[in-house]
Amino acid sequence: MRFEGSDDYVTTPDLKLAVNAAIRLQRPLLIKGEPGTGKTMLAEEVAAALGMPLMQWHIKSTTKAQQGLYEYDAVSRLRDSQLGDDKVKDIGNYIVKGTLWQAFEADEPTVVLIDEIDKADIEFPNDLLRELDRMEFYVYETRQLVKARHRPIVFITSNNEKELPDAFLRRCFFHYIKFPDRDTMQKIVDVHFPGIKQALLKEALEVFFGLRDVPGLKKKPSTSELIDWLKLLVAEEIPVEALRSPDQKASIPPLHGALLKNEQDMHLFERLVFMAQRNR
């Protein structure tokens, strides 16, 4: 079982190796990177490429580790006890399985995505150590040990909002998706827009990387923003000339709202362009 990239997703050799190491040694792979560099997409693509079902667990600030394993639905049980339902005698009827449990008991190996683990409480990763290491956990209500039939391939993404504990990191492989360079970006765009005019793309990338170099931006435009912007450019049939500024003057690129998502950034950028125009 090897992951060799897919038609819709451009991978770099280091990413491929990290994914294959995680698959081969059955350890979780922790993925970090700027927002919009395709962290979540990776799990989807790997699942699709290997033909395995994907189980997603999206983490919020209120998510508890326990919820990934199971939850005990006390309210239903109380209600059923009122109605005299026979179900009530078996506590197992009120255990709601979480994502990890479902993955552990699946008949075939699965891909599990734990998305944005840094959103949860600072102790969240520590509560999952044993579960991810041994791939088993204990259900106290029914006194049963749930063990993975097939160790799932686990992808964990993080946006770096909180540091993760060392004990957790030690159990994972780690990959940092760095921002694609120009060549990789070209490949990524080719995957998304097979028919795009090369001249337009060249100019667009020029503008895009130029914009990323503007100092002081709060949120640099990322790959997903570039893709959106190109979509707009193609849909609006913007000519190449509109991107290329005449007589090398600095100008505001068309539809730049798709690239800059922040009012202050927009303001800063417009001011810079204005200053550049005046100085020439």
Add this chain to the structure above:
Amino acid sequence: MLIDFFLHLKARKLPVSTKEFLTLLEGLQAGLGEHSMEDFYFLARTSLVKDETHFDRFDQAFGEYFKGIEQIPGLEVDLPEEWLKAMMHKHLSPEEKAKLDKLGWDTLMEEFKKRLQEQKGRHQGGSKWVGTGGTSPFGNNGYNPEGIRVGGESSGNRTAVKVWDQREYRNLDDSVELGTRNIKVALRRLRRFARLGAPDELDLDGTIAATARNAGYLDLLMRPERHNAVKVLIFFDVGGSMDDHVKVCEELFSACRTEFKHMEYFYFHNCVYDNVWRDSSRRHSDRTPLVDVMHKYGPDYKLIFVGDATMSPYEILQPNGSIEYSNNEAGAVWLRRLADAYPSMAWLNPEPERMWDYRQSIGIIRQILGEQMFPLTLDGLTRAITHLSRKR
């Protein structure tokens, strides 16, 4: 051999653990990194380094350790002289060839070797490898450098060298503060949970009790969710002698900011007087009177000072002692007012604790505030938090 590599990484202050090293070996055994040096590098990085801020340090350490191996197919070992000659002649103009004949091949080779040696010496301290920096040893002599790129042509591993030599992750290093997590964990102790707001959580124990009282008929009880209700007021000393401690203060600040919902912060310089401010760039125009602060944020706030308390004693004790403007009342008066207004307070001092006795101003402030000063280390922070969370 790899154990040495592991120890080398440790010596380079990378936080690698035995478990991770075993994972790497396991990966090698599974045949993951055997195709090329580059694969090995990727495998080592993904299994040993868990933080992109350490990537650059890892790249350097990796380069240092495997440098010897990369250098083996160098000029000293053996580079076919015939090949070299052929390469050179290919790129020489007739005049140069004449010159070459005059100089003599051996002399030229000597020179070449010497220069290569020099270049290597420089590279050990620097960042680039032979031939990639465009300073080919023969560039100066007027020969085409393309012909004699020694390290590149013969090593066969050039691409691999490049990956870690590019040091792409350089600007990631230190962009995220290290140790913030530790600070956060220490700050967690200050959490005081209280149930506030709308009741939207099932109170299981309450429900069971109420249902039992209700003779078995279900009586659902709800309660508000728990929130961290602790309130923190922080005063940061900025500028002057505090510049040395900016990093640790930033760490503390970013940890506090995410940890406490009710956190108010103000800046002061050296000692607090009539005014504090929130934005250092507008400190002269946009000040907040300290009296207002004390009125707005009640005594349930926990007051934390962060400052080195290092200044001239006059700045604390004398009216008009401030170095910035003339203050009507001495800093000591203001400090006492704050100490009275906030029963729960602590002063965190980034200066090492052993230095405190040598600074008069620190002694004065400790006299005014009582034994409430703690060093800004993890241990000191823990002590300060314990002190703050004591009920009074």
